[in-house]
Amino acid sequence: MKVAIIGAGNMGGAIARGLAHGHYIKAQDIIVSNPSSGKLEALKADFPDIRTTHNNKEASEDADIVIIAVKPWKVKEVLEPLRLRQPQILVSVAAGLTFEDLAHFVDPEMPIFRVIPNTAISELASMTLIAARNASDTQVKQMIELFNEMGMSILIEEKQFAAATSLTSCGIAYVLKYVQAAMQAGVELGIKPKDAMKMVAQTVEGAAQLLLKNEQTHPVLEIEKVTTPGGITIKGINQLEHDGFTSAVINAIKASM
Numbered sequence: 001m002k003v004a005i006i007g008a009g010n011m012g013g014a015i016a017r018g019l020a021h022g023h024y025i026k027a028q029d030i031i032v033s034n035p036s037s038g039k040l041e042a043l044k045a046d047f048p049d050i051r052t053t054h055n056n057k058e059a060s061e062d063a064d065i066v067i068i069a070v071k072p073w074k075v076k077e078v079l080e081p082l083r084l085r086q087p088q089i090l091v092s093v094a095a096g097l098t099f100e101d102l103a104h105f106v107d108p109e110m111p112i113f114r115v116i117p118n119t120a121i122s123e124l125a126s127m128t129l130i131a132a133r134n135a136s137d138t139q140v141k142q143m144i145e146l147f148n149e150m151g152m153s154i155l156i157e158e159k160q161f162a163a164a165t166s167l168t169s170c171g172i173a174y175v176l177k178y179v180q181a182a183m184q185a186g187v188e189l190g191i192k193p194k195d196a197m198k199m200v201a202q203t204v205e206g207a208a209q210l211l212l213k214n215e216q217t218h219p220v221l222e223i224e225k226v227t228t229p230g231g232i233t234i235k236g237i238n239q240l241e242h243d244g245f246t247s248a249v250i251n252a253i254k255a256s257m
């Protein structure tokens with residue numbers, strides 16, 4: 001199966017690297033197109049078998065799957081001249097562009113996937129959202145498997161996309177804001193910034209593993225395990241609530257929609 005990636009920026013570059021790392025698509029079956037050379041050269045340096053070009057048409061014409069990874073406001077001008085049609089499959093990572101929008105730029109009957117990874121895709125640790133239109137069950141399964149190679153993917157309905165994007169894609173930034181804030185506290189308390197970063201990042205990773213590896217658990221149960229009655233954790237938890245932590249997070253997630 002041949003895959004064309006149009007746009008070699010944060011997302012396109014990370015997807016190219018993720019696919020080349022994985023087992024599903026061979027590096028020589030990946031072609032990446034970008035107007036400037038720097039990002040393409042960097043890709044080639046890491047994966048010499050990946051093909052690169054400055055010509056989007058050349059990239060897409062033989063591809064079974066075309067992944068469009070340019071900024072949302074460029075999607076129309078980039079997609080329309082490519083005249084994509086069945087049996088090709090379009091994958092758009094453009095945030096905010098709906099199936100209805102995308103169908104105007106390609107054969108409206110062709111299979112289209114909206115896919116939203118997050119930036120952890122570069123570490124093969126993305127939480128990737130997938131929604132499908134005009135796709136067969138086999139194509140949907142294939143797309144889930146493809147993005148599972150770069151972390152974890154989940155099929156959702158398009159109407160859930162905005163909320164889910166806020167949780168996952170913007171969510172990376174919110175989690176990092178927690179890390180940054182905790183580091184600031186640690187540094188004030190005398191811990192070296194690099195040590196503080198490791199301590200907090202591994203703690204976040206551990207919290208995530210507790211939830212991901214135990215389907216029956218819930219944050220409340222895990223918080224209870226740490227929170228000794230009369231102990232120190234409850235003092236911090238209550239301070240977070242006094243300072244509006246839960247409310248601030250809910251407002252942030254809703255503001256990103």
Ligand SMILES: NC(=O)C1=CN([C@@H]2O[C@H](COP(=O)(O)OP(=O)(O)OC[C@H]3O[C@@H](n4cnc5c(N)ncnc54)[C@H](O)[C@@H]3O)[C@@H](O)[C@H]2O)C=CC1
Pocket residue numbers: 006007008009010011012033034035036039056069070071072074078093094095096116117118119169
């Ligand atoms: N950065 C993020 O966390 C996420 C981004 N997205 C979406 O991914 C898409 C790409 O975003 P980024 O990778 O962050 O942007 P970026 O700016 O890093 O990459 C865009 C790339 O497209 C290239 N490009 C510009 N015009 C082009 C053209 N005519 N033909 C081919 N390539 C062209 C640019 O040179 C650049 O390398 C956006 O639509 C964004 O909404 C989706 C989920 C998360």
Ligand SMILES: O=C(O)[C@@H]1CCC=N1
Pocket residue numbers: 095165169170
């Ligand atoms: O902030 C943004 O608009 C992009 C889309 C989702 C994550 N980053």
